[in-house]
Amino acid sequence: MNQTFMKEKPVLPLLLSMSLPMVLSMMVNSLYNIVDSFFVAKISEDAMTALSLVYPVQNFINAVTIGFSIGINAVISFFLGAGENKKANAAATQGLLLSILHGILLSVGGIGIMPAFLRMFTDDLQVVDLGIRYSRIAFSFAVIIAMGMTAEKVFQSVGKMTMTMLSMLCGCISNIILDPLLIFGIGIFPEMGIEGAALATGIGQTISLAIYVVIYFVRPIHVRIGKKYAAFEKNTVLRLYSVGIPATLNLALPSLLVSSLNAILASYSQAYVVVLGVYYKLQTFIYLTANGIVQGLRPLIGYNYGAKEHRRVKGLYMTALFLTAAIMAVGTVLCWLDPNRLIGLFTVNSETIRIGAEALRIISLGFIVSSVSVISSGALEGLGKGGPSLVISLLRYTVVIIPAAFLLSRFLGARGVWHAFWVTELLAAVISWFIYRRAALPEGR
Numbered sequence: 001m002n003q004t005f006m007k008e009k010p011v012l013p014l015l016l017s018m019s020l021p022m023v024l025s026m027m028v029n030s031l032y033n034i035v036d037s038f039f040v041a042k043i044s045e046d047a048m049t050a051l052s053l054v055y056p057v058q059n060f061i062n063a064v065t066i067g068f069s070i071g072i073n074a075v076i077s078f079f080l081g082a083g084e085n086k087k088a089n090a091a092a093t094q095g096l097l098l099s100i101l102h103g104i105l106l107s108v109g110g111i112g113i114m115p116a117f118l119r120m121f122t123d124d125l126q127v128v129d130l131g132i133r134y135s136r137i138a139f140s141f142a143v144i145i146a147m148g149m150t151a152e153k154v155f156q157s158v159g160k161m162t163m164t165m166l167s168m169l170c171g172c173i174s175n176i177i178l179d180p181l182l183i184f185g186i187g188i189f190p191e192m193g194i195e196g197a198a199l200a201t202g203i204g205q206t207i208s209l210a211i212y213v214v215i216y217f218v219r220p221i222h223v224r225i226g227k228k229y230a231a232f233e234k235n236t237v238l239r240l241y242s243v244g245i246p247a248t249l250n251l252a253l254p255s256l257l258v259s260s261l262n263a264i265l266a267s268y269s270q271a272y273v274v275v276l277g278v279y280y281k282l283q284t285f286i287y288l289t290a291n292g293i294v295q296g297l298r299p300l301i302g303y304n305y306g307a308k309e310h311r312r313v314k315g316l317y318m319t320a321l322f323l324t325a326a327i328m329a330v331g332t333v334l335c336w337l338d339p340n341r342l343i344g345l346f347t348v349n350s351e352t353i354r355i356g357a358e359a360l361r362i363i364s365l366g367f368i369v370s371s372v373s374v375i376s377s378g379a380l381e382g383l384g385k386g387g388p389s390l391v392i393s394l395l396r397y398t399v400v401i402i403p404a405a406f407l408l409s410r411f412l413g414a415r416g417v418w419h420a421f422w423v424t425e426l427l428a429a430v431i432s433w434f435i436y437r438r439a440a441l442p443e444g445r
Contacts, residue, residue: 011315019296019323021165022156026292027285028172034345037281039179040197041346047194048346049270050130052277053121053262056255057114058138061106063251065146068099070298071244073153074384075236076223077299080157081306085222086229088157090236093229096150098240103146110139121262121273130194137198144205151212157299158222167211175204239384246386250377253397254280260402261417268414271349275356276417278346279363286331286367287374290324294378301382313383313440321375328367335364355414362418366425370396373428376436388439395428 009017041048072095079088118131148171155164178200185191192199216225258280265272297320304312335342343356373392380389401424408416408423 011312011319014300015293015296015316015319015323018159018161018300019293019320021161021292022295023289023292023327025165025168025172026288026290026295028169034281034285035176036179036197036201037278038345039183040194043183043193045274045347045349045352046124046127047130048277049122049124049274050118050127050134050194052273052280053118053127054114054131054135054138055277055280056259056262057110057117057135059258060252060255061110061139061142062145063255064102064106064248065099065142065149067246067248067251068095068102068146068240068244069149069153070247070381071095071240071242071386072099072150073157073298074243074302074382075239076154076157077302077382078306078384080222081303087236088222089224089226090229090233091240092154092157092223093225094232094236095154095240096147096225097230097232098237099146099150100143103143106146107139107142110142111136114139121259121266122270134194134198137195138201141202141205144202144209148205148209148212151209151216154223154225155212155215155221156295157302159299160221161296163212163215163219167208167215170211171204171206171208174207175200178203243381243384243386246390247381249390250381250393253393257397257401261405264405264409264417265414271352271355272414272417274347274352275343275359278343278356279359281346282342282360283331283363286328286334290327290371290374291378293320293324293327294374296320297375297378298382301379302384305383317375317379317436317440320379321371324375325368325371328371332364332367335360335367358415359418362415363421366422369422369429370425371429373425373432376432380436380439383440385439388435392428392432392435395431396424400424400427 037048037051040051072091075091075095076088079085079091114132114135115128118128122128148167152164152167155161155167179197180186181189182192182196182200183194184196189196258276261276262273265276297316301313301316304310304316339357339360340353342360343353347353347356373396377389377392380386380392401420404423405417405420408419410416412419
């Protein structure tokens with residue numbers, strides 16, 4: 001129950017102990033994303049296209065639930081570091097109630113807008129139908145997703161990363177097992193096609209939440225959720241949203257980016273839209289794994305910031321940056337070694353594979369340098385500085401890349417969109433470094 005290990009244990013072992021369970025969880029989670037798309041691609045390329053077009057709205061739902069839970073994590077960690085346990089309990093309880101409300105609104109709104117949203121990008125009625133059928137089931141689990149993400153961040157805020165890993169692994173593995181069973185109707189399971197993929201995802205998310213609930217009652221943690229903390233307090237709610245809203249926007253911006261890039265690429269060929277969708281599935285293996293480092297970093301940096309351990313804050317940042325760069329280097333090598341095989345997991349169309357292989361080689365040029373932006377943004381969230389973190393994400397997902405993609409595509413065709421990725425990451429990394437130094441370390445510590 002004692003949290004002082006967060007400011008006493010040596011930085012590298014501490015960060016590894018917090019991050020490695022999450023890195024493993026994120027790797028399995030990213031594997032699920034790849035496997036899920038692999039099975040959907042076996043239905044048809046239309047199904048894969050539908051999944052690519054649904055992605056922005058699905059990502060927005062995930063962004064709201066994850067982003068607000070990041071706010072919960074940051075506020076709890078800060079209060080624990082400052083020794084204000086009752087305020088930490090209030091943040092957890094009120095955060096959970098608000099998350100449930102968010103989930104209800106997202107479920108209703110997401111299902112309602114999908115028909116019109118899909119028709120903005122395609123006239124293919126088959127693709128539209130597949131997208132609606134998938135999203136109707138997937139978005140019905142928004143409340144479960146919101147509650148599960150809140151539970152995850154509450155457990156992470158007290159350093160219970162192994163329990164978080166257990167929950168995530170069980171959900172992801174269940175998802176991977178159920179995907180082929182429900183999509184193709186193996187054994188006693190009905191053949192549901194693309195709807196089976198959505199249901200498998202929802203069941204996996206439900207299993208993860210159930211595990212958190214069981215662990216919470218069987219092995220109590222330092223933060224408690226209860227009725228006596230449920231009365232909304234203005235200051236607590238404002239703190240939750242002051243981090244949660246920027247964090248949500250950080251995560252939601254890729255939805256705007258993908259929709260904008262789809263609009264540019266669709267004017268060349270639907271194959272480019274498929275390739276962009278495949279890329280975002282593949283890059284989760286790299287960026288979600290790096291996100292494991294960020295998830296381990298957030299509660300540590302927030303706790304030490306609350307405890308005024310500024311030297312440890314700096315050490316944690318630099319250590320996380322080094323570890324993330326190593327992960328990104330692995331991703332770059334993978335994309336250059338055999339990009340044809342990676343793209344070939346999702347399509348048998350030779351032209352799509354050719355386009356996709358070229359895209360992976362070009363985009364991956366920005367992986368390593370993107371470590372600076374990824375860690376700076378995550379560290380600022382952990383410090384409760386959502387505004388500067390949002391600025392970094394705006395640079396990466398809107399301010400630079402969308403104009404760059406549009407302009408470069410005028411000269412290089414669709415290839416210009418791929419080049420816009422590494423150009424953006426290079427510029428964003430330089431600016432992110434200065435933003436972090438200014439916002440997090442004003443005294444140059």
